[in-house]
Amino acid sequence: MDQLFSAVMTIGIGVGGCLTYFFLSNLLLDRIYPATGANISFNINRANAIRPWLFMFPAIILLAIYLVYPLFWSIYLSFMDAAGEKFVGGANYSWMLADAKFQESMRNNVLWLIVVPAFSTAFGLIAAAVTDRIKWGNLAKAMIFMPMAISFVGASVIWKFVYDFRPEGTAQIGLLNAIYEYFGGVPQTWLTSEIVNSFLLMVVLIWIQTGFAMVILSGALRGIPEETVEAAILDGASPLQIFFKIKVPQIWGTIIVVWTTITITVLKVFDIVLTMTNGQWGTQVLGNYMFDWLVRGQDSGRASAIAIVIMLLVLPIMIWNIRNARKEMR
Amino acid sequence: MDNIVGGKSSLTWAVNLAAAFLVLLWTIPTFGLLVSSFREKDQIISSGWWQSMFPQEAAVQVRGAAPDTAVQEGALFVITGNAFEEGQAGTISAFGVTSREPAAVVAGETATTPEGYRITVNADGTYRIESDVPFEGTRGERFFVTTTQPPSFTTENYGTVLTGEGLARGFFNTMTVSIPATIIPILIAAFAAYALAWMEFPGRALLLACVVGMLVVPLQLALIPLLQLHLWAGIGKSYLGVWLAHSAFGLPLAIYLLRNYMAGLPREIIESARVDGATDFQIFLKIILPLSFPALASFAIFQFLWTWNDLLVALVFLGATQDQLVMTGQLKELMGSRGGDWELLATSAFISIAVPLVVFFAMQKYLVRGLLSGSVK
Known part of the structure; x- marks a missing residue:
């Protein structure tokens, strides 16, 4: 109190x-x-x-x-030693380049960068197109949008339960293993099998970000001038043609904005990896690796160097955003 | 649009189906955990949550009443009792006397144990063990039953978690972090946004560009320097530090959203107020601030969700002691130390996401509006 x-x-x-x-x-x-x-x-x-x-x-x-x-x-x-007291030049950076765990983090971050924005935007676009045409669209939107309100940690609990493993022969309580077993597979400890586990962690973020993409893309789809669609219908275009050849090109700008916004989120991803695998079994990413060196490694030099790498990856998007914003102000 | 072309009912069907599929895919994981939070610990680990809505079959071992409870009926020694524990409901379909054949006999019929006792278990759980000689030993006879239990749900987990695991404390800690961290930046940002929207001064464009740039600066970059700064300034790991950090990290978005909104307000209102002799301070407080309510609300929701759900800032800028650990931090600890206790995890997770969900559904309109004004221009 x-x-x-x-x-x-x-x-x-x-x-x-x-x-x-x-x-x-x-x-x-x-x-x-x-x-x-x-x-x-x-x-x-x-x-x-x-x-x-x-x-x-x-x-x-x-x-x-x-x-x-x-x-x-x-x-x-990032140019100082672990305690931040002695100048060590580029030692932290050269350590980083040679470090296997850092290379793994970079590899995973690249994978995340390719997979998560692509799938979130694609699912978001489908969800927007589909929910705009049905009577219960608002309800459907709210349901798909809902994960946005759930914390990354909460989402990790939800999905860790989906991925849960019980030995073969006992009842599976994780949905994924239950389905896998139903189709004849042998239950897997999904979160410890390399490569697959990274993708399963990405699923969590895609699940969260799709709602965001959907809301913005739905707004953009509604902003399309009706005449263009009507003209296409009169010319005999099929619904799919209308969507891909008339609508999508007109909201291309918004799609890119959504894509880059999710990219930024992906670059900073931390909570999901920390709580689900803590970077073990080949799932490490930069955000969590930096935190690891900060808290467990107690090395401000190396942690800062990793943070700088994240910043460098964000930089192109930052510059692009600033240029766009300045164009609009004029 | 469909009616222009005429009846495209198959397309409508496909669209409805696709939407239903997406909605199911997106809600099932959450729903599964929600259902599990209302199940008993044993049930959660013995069957999938999707089976909990239907009656469940389970094979359980029962130990009969102790031999000294036997009564003599003529030449027979008889032990009676109920295979179900008190308060438990269900039906028994089969039973058995050895672990190799736990369901060998249909309920209601009689089986003979290796010791030569005759045992009858009825569908309602009552059993009767007969013997021609007095029962020996001190432990009751062991037998096996296959029960069918109706779906049962309990709110016990919520009671346990709220009183036991310190989650109630975590709830207050999270509230302590997020409420000031939501309210304080609003006013600071609103003044700055007004200046950037409606006042002419050199460097305005540059400042705006900086704000847009700061929108995407990764938090990770700020952690170490700020931690050192807080320690140096004597703030240490305290709520004050978290409030300051959250407020500052929220400022770029607040200024950006509010400036965009304020810049769209009609120029005439502000100019006529100026002609009437109102100062900038008065214009801001009496005209701009009330008119900007929708933008203020959308930022407040963003900031509240973000501070409530945050783990990283709280982990770094707050201590890990019970009186400072926020709910996300507790969930993380639980996942590490009690990763198999799904009844605790599920319940704790739902308590922690309840508040943001309520805020989300109540204020969705403002959230959507804020998102749209922030990204589509």
């Missing part, structure tokens, strides 16, 4: 503090450069030049400390 009280207090202090800051700083600005008197126009201009920065000050400070500074400090740390 104490704790909840302190949480409520923090909300009060945080919100109240913000409001007080904004109010007082604006008041102060109006006092220093009053919009009256002899040099009124000079004062107004001055106040208008300063005011935006007053409005943005708390945000800029927080972002600078929590996002910009860590970027540079991580680069610095």
